[in-house]
Amino acid sequence: MNTILARPPKGPETKMSGTTPQRTGPADPVEAKRCADWIVSVATSRDREAFAQLFAHFAPRVKAYMFRFGGNPETAEEMAQEAMMQVWRKAHLFDPSKAAASTWIFTIARNLRIDRFRQRKHIEVDDSDPTLIVDEDPLADDVVNRDQEAVLVKAAMAELPADQKVVVELSFFEDCSHSEIAERLDIPLGTVKSRLRLALGKLRGGLEGVA
Amino acid sequence: MNIKHHPTDQTLMDYASGSLSQAMELLVATHMTVCPHCRDKVTGYETMGGAALETTDSMSMGDHSLDHVMAMLERETANENIVTQELPSLRRVAVGESITGSAMSALPRPLADLLPDDVMSLDDIPWKTLAPGVKHFQLKSIESKGTVRLMKIAPGVSIPDHGHHGHEMTLLIKGSYIDEIGRFRAGDVADLDDDVDHQPIADTAEECICLIATDAPMKFNRLLPKLLQPFFGI
Numbered sequence: 001m002n003t004i005l006a007r008p009p010k011g012p013e014t015k016m017s018g019t020t021p022q023r024t025g026p027a028d029p030v031e032a033k034r035c036a037d038w039i040v041s042v043a044t045s046r047d048r049e050a051f052a053q054l055f056a057h058f059a060p061r062v063k064a065y066m067f068r069f070g071g072n073p074e075t076a077e078e079m080a081q082e083a084m085m086q087v088w089r090k091a092h093l094f095d096p097s098k099a100a101a102s103t104w105i106f107t108i109a110r111n112l113r114i115d116r117f118r119q120r121k122h123i124e125v126d127d128s129d130p131t132l133i134v135d136e137d138p139l140a141d142d143v144v145n146r147d148q149e150a151v152l153v154k155a156a157m158a159e160l161p162a163d164q165k166v167v168v169e170l171s172f173f174e175d176c177s178h179s180e181i182a183e184r185l186d187i188p189l190g191t192v193k194s195r196l197r198l199a200l201g202k203l204r205g206g207l208e209g210v211a
Numbered sequence: 212m213n214i215k216h217h218p219t220d221q222t223l224m225d226y227a228s229g230s231l232s233q234a235m236e237l238l239v240a241t242h243m244t245v246c247p248h249c250r251d252k253v254t255g256y257e258t259m260g261g262a263a264l265e266t267t268d269s270m271s272m273g274d275h276s277l278d279h280v281m282a283m284l285e286r287e288t289a290n291e292n293i294v295t296q297e298l299p300s301l302r303r304v305a306v307g308e309s310i311t312g313s314a315m316s317a318l319p320r321p322l323a324d325l326l327p328d329d330v331m332s333l334d335d336i337p338w339k340t341l342a343p344g345v346k347h348f349q350l351k352s353i354e355s356k357g358t359v360r361l362m363k364i365a366p367g368v369s370i371p372d373h374g375h376h377g378h379e380m381t382l383l384i385k386g387s388y389i390d391e392i393g394r395f396r397a398g399d400v401a402d403l404d405d406d407v408d409h410q411p412i413a414d415t416a417e418e419c420i421c422l423i424a425t426d427a428p429m430k431f432n433r434l435l436p437k438l439l440q441p442f443f444g445i
Binding site (some may be wrong): 045046048051052055056058059060061062063064065073076077080081084085088089098099100101102103104105106107109110111113114118120122123124125126129130131132133134135145149150153154156157158168169171173174175176177178193196197200203204207 | 212220221224225228229230233236237240244245246247248250251254255257258259260261262263264265266267268269270271273276277279280281283284287288292303315316317319320321327354445
């Protein structure tokens with residue numbers, strides 16, 4: 001798990017004093033669905049108890065995410081708080097048929113990270129754009145259970161061989177291009193690409209198992 | 212639109228993880244607006260991001276973190292009635308008819324939003340001549356890594372044979388072109404790695420308009436264009 005804590009130390013502040021190996025994420029679709037329900041409760045009834053549950057589960061993970069992108073522990077804490085505040089504010093935009101809770105919160109964290117560290121907005125598709133083209137065959141979309149999908153992908157992720165997992169984690173958690181990953185791990189670029197391709201194949205297997 | 216060429220899986224994953232340059236991100240978001248297939252794939256990669264978030268180490272939050280956040284939200288909620296909803300933009304940049312039926316209906320918002328305010332159609336763009344039959348318009352307000360430009364290529368004109376130092380992507384907006392890889396029509400993306408050389412030729416029937424994003428300057432393979440490169444800055 002800790003094979004890729006490769007970020008070079010930047011000073012006395014980089015000790016991850018708050019790191020604890022909590023891995024009590026939703027282990028099954030029931031728990032993943034509970035996270036989705038909490039977000040819906042926050043949206044519909046400003047449910048503080050549901051928000052506290054979401055906070056307990058996601059804030060420490062978002063904090064670790066921010067820390068890995070070069071924040072110090074104070075910045076990471078503050079950005080995790082900000083991300084959770086966005087969860088509260090944007091809860092009405094969450095659509096459980098489109099994304100699992102973890103997927104949605106990942107995009108909030110990613111966008112906040114780009115906003116803060118690169119000082120710009122992540123450019124996204126606008127769902128109300130008149131030029132938006134929607135699939136003529138919506139069948140596939142409607143029957144997907146997003147929570148179940150997230151759980152299968154998570155299970156597939158846990159089973160990836162270490163060498164493939166490293167490239168996936170560096171891609172998502174360190175803002176590394178493929179050539180930077182190659183440099184960091186001291187392996188050829190072609191090897192990075194082939195490992196990613198293998199990993200994506202397996203993870204996508206998780207996505208396709210639920211239609 | 213019958214899209215046949217898409218960004219590579221790795222490009223879509225980099226879009227989802229948020230590690231593309233802004234130039235590339237713009238091109239991908241513009242393509243995704245007209246391509247439900249790629250939107251779906253990106254949702255898949257975002258699901259992977261969520262799974263990675265779930266399976267990675269966590270860092271415990273400060274002692275009174277939740278209380279602090281709750282207090283701030285409490286204050287916000289008290290003022291909630293003054294929160295205004297974002298209105299959808301009515302901006303529309305027309306693309307115009309294509310005689311071969313290969314054109315976007317209008318520019319998707321990610322791209323339209325970056326054009327000067329007075330541009331209402333592709334004809335209003337202040338094109339600059341790059342070479343005979345080739346015009347371009349460089350988009351502003353893009354972070355320094357990478358460039359993004361619109362290109363307008365006259366019927367039958369070929370872009371000089373070139374390779375790439377880095378990643379280059381082309382999105383067709385109107386018309387079509389042919390190169391070693393195949394034929395590209397509106398909505399199609401050519402996602403080229405550093406080791407590909409190609410020489411696109413615009414279709415003879417009409418001009419071709421495309422969006423090109425690069426992470427590094429293009430390199431031309433023949434002497435003349437190489438000499439011109441410093442002037443054109445491409």
